Amino acid sequence: MTMQVIETLAEGLKREIKVVIPAKDMEQQMNERLADAKDKVRINGFRPGKVPVAHLKKMYGKSIMAELVNEIVRDRPSAILSERGEKSATQPSIKMTEDEAEAEKILSAQADLEFTLSYEVIPPIELQPTKGIKVTREVVEVSEDEVNEQIEKIAESARSFEKKDGAAENGDRVTMNYLGKVDGVAFDGGAAEDADLVLGSNRFIPGFEDQLVGVKAGDEKTISVTFPSEYPAANLAGKEATFDITVKEVAAPSAIELNDELASKLGVESLEKLKEIVRGQIEGQYGNVTRQKVKRQILDQLDEQYKFETPASLVDAEFENIWRQINTDLAQSGKTFADEDTTEEEAREEYRKLAERRVRLGLVLSELGEKAGVEVTEEEMQRALYAQLQQFPGQQREILDYFRNTPGAAASLRAPIFEEKVIDQLLSEIDVTDKTVSKEELLADDEEDAEGASKADKKKAAPKKKAAKAEASEGAEGEEAPAPKKKAAAKKKAAEGDAE
CATH class of the missing domain: 3.30.70.1050 (Trigger factor ribosome-binding domain)
Known part of the structure; x- marks a missing residue:
């Protein structure tokens, strides 16, 4: 023909x-x-x-x-x-x-x-030598004290409490009924019966637990608190509230002893085995943070090496994904761009740059992986699919049908696996220097730790830093973007070492 x-x-x-x-x-x-x-x-x-x-x-x-x-x-x-x-x-x-x-x-x-x-067209990419890329891999040595401290935190879930007649102290468990009100009107989610709260655990609104110190079984009390301005429920954020409390019971905690009996309560054969498991978990958490920071260094240097026009269609699609997530985050927090010390125009410009960087680096990593013969195996795809199914219990059939019948769905599983394997390939070729650091140094937020930088300088640098952080944890072509400002929950997560 x-x-x-x-x-x-x-x-x-x-x-x-x-x-x-x-x-x-x-x-x-x-x-x-x-x-x-x-x-x-x-x-x-x-x-x-x-x-x-x-x-x-x-x-x-x-x-x-x-x-x-x-x-x-x-x-x-x-x-x-x-x-x-x-x-x-x-x-x-x-x-x-x-x-x-x-x-x-x-x-x-x-x-x-x-x-x-x-x-x-995808522009031709002339690959640059990788030998010139140098990264510092921060490593934390997990101490015995840190392992024991973590075991004690885990043991809190297995700690027993004994009923006491005296006044409640920090560390005691208070069982109570409560009813929360704003402007004298009860609000959804503000009531509970036989609720247990360990004083000092900081599980409730700031100031709530402090006002329960000294109560006894049978006491009735009304306490006043103010919801944090960043509280997730927009209708309660920053509002003053009262809680009518009826104390049902006060119980004192039993002592925690690190021994084989504690390990047995936690379902482990011995204390030594428990320590081994906990040490591995801590090392894994730190390892994830180390990996993100190393990946960020690699992406930053690739970003400096490669400058070429990116397909507008890919950038547009990536930007729309980011912008959708940004607006969802703002809507959920009840905030505006002005609340985040920026404007919609400035935010669009910032995240457009992020989208361009992600697309460009995604193309570079794809080319590097193709040249190195990086492949994603069927077994790796199956593991990724299984991980998706685990996230949605009870919806396994729907998830399977989605990946079987939706064009491009399988690629969304393959892309992050491929990208991580390309990073592994690069780590085998580039100059990697290990550096032992403290836990605090590893988890430090470089935006907050920068010394001597003016507010204007920090704001100017923010787009690039946010882009790098997003890519380190989500991939060069990740679907999500960081919120305009880091939320308290994210800071807490980073402090606990629970990085993705």
Whole structure:
């Protein structure tokens, strides 16, 4: 089949290709299919294999021609791009005639089949030597004291309490009924019965637990508190509230002893085995933070090495993902851009840069991985799918159907695995220096620890730092972006070493 391919636009990364297939070639393909169908179709009044081709053409010609057109439009674009040595950033846009009379002529083989492909090419990337990349890998040595401290925290869940007659002290458990009100009106989620609260655990609103110190069983008390301004429920954030308390019981905690009996309560055979498990968990948490910081260093240096135009379609899609997440975060917190010391215009500019960086680095990592022969195995894909299923108990069937039936869903599992394997490959090639640091140094937020930087300097540097942080934890082409300012919950999570 003759096919004429004419480039009608080559502007930057944008391409437009006109494809023309002569009507006679289309008719020839149709006739070949009709001839093949001649011995298969059964039509009343004709013996098998004796149906005239002209009759078949009258009955089935247009439907067969429509099948041919669909097949050509579906299959030929990828072949055309391959022949041109190009990779499309997204699925090419295909435009055909919308004129019914013209379409009728094409299906009747009276007019050439013409369609236009519009797409952006992925720019050629000239890979730079990786030997010049240097990173510092911060390592924390986990002490025996830290292991014991963590075991004590874990043991809190297994600690027993004994009822006491005296006044409640910090560390005691208070069992109570309570009813919360704002402006004298009870609010949703502000009431409970037989609720247990260990004083000093800081589980409740600041100031709540302090006012329970000294209560006894049977006491009734009204306490006043103010919800934090960053409280997740916007209708309560910053509001003053009262809680009517009825104390049901006060109980004192039993002592925690680090021994085999404690290990047994926690389901472990011995204290030594428990220590081994806890040490491994702590090392794993620190290792995740170390990995993120190393990855951030690598991405920063790749960002300096590679400067090229990025496909606008990919950047637009990435920006929309980021912007959607930003606005969701703001809506959930009940805040505006002004509350975050910025404007919508400034935020758009910041996150547009983040999107461009992510796309560019994603393309670089893809090229590096392809050159190094990095592959994602079926076993790795299955593990990733299983991890997704674990996150949505009771919805396993729906999740499986989604990944089986949604185009591109499997790629969303593959991409982060591929990226991490490329980072591993780079770590085997670049200059890595291990540096022993304290827990505090490892977990330090470089934005908050910067000394001598003015507010304007910090604000100017924020977009790049946020981009790097997001990529370190979510990938160069991650789906989420950091909120305009770090939330208290995120700080708490980082302080506890519970990094992703």
